[in-house]
Amino acid sequence: MVGPSGCGKSSLLRAIAGLWNAGEGTIVRPELDQMLFLPQRPYMVLGSLRQQILYPNTKAEVDDQELKQVLQQVNLADLDERFGGFDVEQDWAKVLSPGEQQRLTFARLLLNKPTYAILDEVTSALISIMKKVSIAICKQLAQLF
């Protein structure tokens, strides 16, 4: 979906996600539990790095090895070591750069493996090399289905 800045692209996605219910009309979409939304401004949850990576399924049991592997895929290989492990709690929106936050949301995509992923300009804060990595990850996900 393309259009000039401010034309309502993100607003439409918010309506699809059920976050906005003003206005009229009918939206036909898959069940929300089959969809993962990655908003334009990454949403950081309060809690541990593990919960941050697993969001929205923060209670999923995934071993550290797999978490590390996913972090590697999104170019954040040393993140757990930098903060002292997966169970350390931080104000992640403050301690991570916007680009790091966006890459972290890609980790969520890889772990949650939703049937549908809605990405709202998630590559905007990334340098072009990361765009390539992001696109490769999407292609890899597409092959899973």
Ligand SMILES: Nc1ncnc2c1ncn2[C@@H]1O[C@H](COP(=O)(O)OP(=O)(O)OP(=O)(O)O)[C@@H](O)[C@H]1O
């Ligand atoms: N919470 C809000 N309350 C009122 N108006 C809003 C709100 N969020 C966005 N808008 C307005 O709605 C319009 C559409 O915004 P939206 O964020 O959907 O644009 P966009 O197409 O995604 O733009 P961009 O390409 O810059 O991301 C804009 O004029 C914006 O100012």
Ligand SMILES: [Mg+2]
């Ligand atoms: Mg937008």
